Amino acid sequence: MPDAGLDEFLENRPFDEIAVGDSASLSHRVTQRDVDLFATATGDVNPAHVDPAYAATDMFHHIIIHGLWGGGLISAVLGTKLPGPGTIYLGQTLRFRHPVSIGDTITATLKVTEKQADKGNVTFDCVCTNQDGQVVITGTAETHAPREKVRVERITLPYVRVARHDGMRALLTRASAEAAVMTAVVHPVDAMSLVAAVEAAKAGFIVPILIGPTVRIKAVAAAEAVDISDYRLVEAADAAAAAAAAVAMARAGEVAMLMKGDLHTDVLMHPVMSSLTGLRTAKQISHVFVLDVPDYPRLLLLTDMAINISPILAEKVGIVQNAIDCAHVIGIERPRVAILAPVEVVNPRLQATVDAAALCKMADRGQITGGIVDGPLGFDNAISPEAAAEKGIVSEVAGRAEILVVPDLNAGNMLAKEFTFLSGAAAAGVVLGATVPIVLTSRADNAATRLASCALGLLVSRGIR
Template sequence: MTVPPSALQKPITKLTSLTYDELLVGQCASVNRILTQTDVDLFAAVSGNMDPLHSPSGLQQAGNSRSVGHDMWAGALFSGLLGSRLPGPGTIYRAQHLSFHAPIPVGVSLTATITVRSKTIDADGNKLVTFDCLLSNPDGAILVKGSADVMPPQRRGDQPGRILPQFLSVAHDQLASLQAQCGALDPLPTAVIYPCDRIALESACEGARLGLIKPVLVGPQDVITAIARENDLDIGAFRLVDARHEKDAANKGVGLASSGEVGAVMKGALHTDELMTAVVRRDSGLRTYRRISHVFVMNVPSFHKPLLITDGVVNISPNADDKAHIIQNAVGLANVLGIETPKVAILSALETVNPKISSTVDAAVLCKMADRGQIRGAILDGPLAFDNAISKEAALTKGIKSEVAGDPDILLAPDLASANMLVKQLSFLAHADAAGIVLGAAVPVILTSRADNLSARLASCALAVLLTNK
């Protein structure tokens, strides 16, 4: 996922305007820039040029090895030089002529240069200056060449520069990333329990189309077929198991998993507690020796890697022993996702142990348990306030030296309420992508929220496929 701010040029502290009389032939200004994929994505969003050759996936399809930028990005660099450097603020564009000699590569240091070629006064008395414009690579090879005609500022003057805003590229590519990891894995037979609204049934259909799941639809057959007909969804190839209501569907769907007929269960249009009651039932559910817990996998645009957040769904007020099992489950999922030794930040309201705040005491206990080998395969630190967990700078400011601070893979929240609120804040305020899965049961339980969009539901299906094939 593309997440860092665009590689904007350093802000100019002072802007100087030069008049026609002050400009000299041969005078020049230049800027060095590395074109990032974030820049390319932002330019595509602003210009509307969605040519797939400017995206990594499009390049792979075309068989090219290096991403390339939009040619007109060079024109934007020239415009920036003319308006900020030479002649400076107050410059009026009259014409731009460009020829393109080679693709503009991503990730390479490039130099844009403008040079005064000539000065003229037209028939209307307008003072015009023509600039040569060049974009070159580190070897000096010309990528873009042309000229710009401008009317320079009428008065000389200095003014302070300003810090330009930073932008995040919200790619929403978590599904594509997880789907790619599934590769050529077989579709996972999945009981879709009570798919009695459009989004739930569409998720089953789309999951099948992408080769992630092989749905078995469990619910009132007449209702399911009616929804499929109303929304033009083809469910002809799917097995249907008739159930009278939500509770009956949950019991029958979990029964299919218990008997080995399916390898996962997926929540449809029913409440979480209705499904989880069937999952945790001791006589006919999906209990194992492991504690059942839930993990959200979050791709947050402002963070440099995915975050696993636990437990925002199943365990309401876990004690230290419960949290040890919850961490171990999350570590196992992190391993499946290719994180060999995940870093676990144990969250609380502050970074010091306070006996009056139980979550800080739990954090200290959990870290000692990890030291003694009672929690394996991870690096733990806590208690950590959220800012210290996410920001290395914030941690250093408070004198915290930690391998985890600023670089966590897993966030363990104090309780269900705080974890659930954190996930929803990241989703709705920070534009994060979320996928969710229940761990510790005999099969993966795809426990999506009824507010989740199609992409989140499919990403959760991909997690189930990866867990089944670990």
């Protein structure tokens, strides 16, 4: 009977147990993550190796992948199988016979061709093939085989996250193709918000109008060595006055976007929400957070985590529609919308599940348009195909969601911060539903988030127009 714990241990083949003709092999499917890790470890950032957009042929990545798997996978066979633990790798000669690309499954097979008893050396013939049986690498490897039998516990390797943020880079590139939008920067009297506005201007996303106590704004600019001489300054005594002035400029058509500076969200949103002098439309005002989460294969839009505290069903309809419209703006033609709840079945005692079912039916009848809506779905079922399959959920959305609609602000705020602070997500946020988009960043948001939020706001502004 085979040892149940065999996979937990590595056992070598000492020199005397190895015979000419013995062989061993390992297979691995090549992923972008493999290439990123190798490039990070070696410093090889040649765009021909690590940038998919740079390579113009199907030989994309093949140089770095050959190096990675030519040496790496062969070394893994030698170190874990034949001869195994205790092996000293003396050298290799390899020839790259065929391109290797992301998604290929490479199998390295090593066969003993020679033994040198006086030195304890073993020579191997090495052949690597892809999933189609094509030979991609050939060569030889020379090792010094161990003399003693060794059986050791297999080490569990640490998980290393690779944060490429390709989706967010694509969003920035998309925004770069648009003309900068006139933007009221409200009360930028701290270094972070003022520098962020200037950087967004340099990136070509906004033309800032700085509204607030001009003496304080100039003092911050001087302290940070930031040149604001090209930008218009509008005097406002305090944060509330700056917010009111910005809203008035938006109503007059002088600006097409608002950007939050150093003031509380409620101070900024109070004049925005005014029924008489604000920026309300027939749409629900809500916040959308666009997230590029490492290890998730698509951008995620999370809503609402900043404006609507405990939305009722009618408000959720507008929240969902705003998120779908935002997805269209960033290039997602028919977004998959998951209405989140604690469970994936309708329970009358859980209002989130009842609302989810109603939203799905409203989408079926055309009251919500432009996306595929499903729910209630647990968070795991929304983003994990494995979790959805385990629970027998058959859905176009489950496991592949692009929009996550949370039950209330508490859930959304906590989920957004988990994504950014623990999962390493790149983020951009914007308020939708008003006559102009509002870049609503937090004091804890970094410079990249503020820049990406301006890019998102620019795209939304162009979409509104």
